[in-house]
Amino acid sequence: MPVLQDILVGIRSDVDIVLARQQGRAMAASIGFSATDATLIATAISELARNIVTYARHGEVMMRGEETTHTKGIVIIARDSGPGIRNIHDVLRDGYSTSGGLGLGLPGVRRLMDEFVIESELQQGTTVTVKKWLK
Amino acid sequence: MEVPILKQGRFLIATIQAALSDADLVQLRRALIDKVIHFRSNGVIVDVTALDVMDSFATRTLRDITNVIRLRGAETVIVGIQPEVAFTMVQLGLTMEGVATALDLEEGLAHLQQRAARST
Numbered sequence: 001m002p003v004l005q006d007i008l009v010g011i012r013s014d015v016d017i018v019l020a021r022q023q024g025r026a027m028a029a030s031i032g033f034s035a036t037d038a039t040l041i042a043t044a045i046s047e048l049a050r051n052i053v054t055y056a057r058h059g060e061v062m063m064r065g066e067e068t069t070h071t072k073g074i075v076i077i078a079r080d081s082g083p084g085i086r087n088i089h090d091v092l093r094d095g096y097s098t099s100g101g102l103g104l105g106l107p108g109v110r111r112l113m114d115e116f117v118i119e120s121e122l123q124q125g126t127t128v129t130v131k132k133w134l135k
Numbered sequence: 136m137e138v139p140i141l142k143q144g145r146f147l148i149a150t151i152q153a154a155l156s157d158a159d160l161v162q163l164r165r166a167l168i169d170k171v172i173h174f175r176s177n178g179v180i181v182d183v184t185a186l187d188v189m190d191s192f193a194t195r196t197l198r199d200i201t202n203v204i205r206l207r208g209a210e211t212v213i214v215g216i217q218p219e220v221a222f223t224m225v226q227l228g229l230t231m232e233g234v235a236t237a238l239d240l241e242e243g244l245a246h247l248q249q250r251a252a253r254s255t
Binding site for chain 2: 014017018021025035036038039040042043046047050094107108109111
């Protein structure tokens with residue numbers, strides 16, 4: 001696989017959400033993901049970037065290709081230095097929302113991707129790392 | 136990017152032509168509801184063929200549009216949800232319960248015409 005440049009998208013407004021998911025879709029396609037998987041990945045990025053705008057106002061989304069001996073995939077890291085999440089168990093539950101949304105954001109993203117790690121500290125910020133592998 | 140809204144008799148047709156930001160979606164909601172009131176429309180089609188991502192915000196906004204327009208006595212049909220988008224929405228847990236959907240513009244119009252014929 002040609003070496004893919006890491007992509008970093010600063011997230012400050014709803015326009016950046018669109019930019020981030022378009023870049024993610026392009027990267028997913030160049031790694032070799034199907035149209036369906038590229039859509040899953042772009043949608044996951046959209047949800048993660050929107051969380052940043054909604055809860056932390058600004059942050060960034062980093063995307064990079066990753067290769068193991070067996071397969072390759074895409075890694076997406078959504079990072080902010082916002083208020084952090086008090087109870088991570090709650091936000092991973094379907095239907096939980098503090099913003100008046102559908103409450104499907106993070107649990108939905110978890111379903112779309114193969115790996116999902118969330119780290120959050122109050123007043124420090126939140127980092128969500130997700131991965132999807134080529135099948 | 137503003138979504139053009141076409142008036143055709145008592146129907147309105149909004150054709151999304153490119154990726155929409157949240158602000159664009161909110162603008163579409165306002166414009167459609169205003170026009171439904173202004174023209175006393177009884178049917179609305181929102182063509183989402185060009186949308187390559189329907190996330191929770193887009194889904195919620197389209198559902199809101201449909202619900203408000205229904206309270207005005209009009210029906211909204213969402214047409215053109217792409218197969219990959221439909222698959223992703225289901226995985227994500229997003230549903231369009233209570234929202235009429237159709238394969239494309241032609242079938243959407245047929246749905247609205249049948250409904251209009253029933254009510255006259």
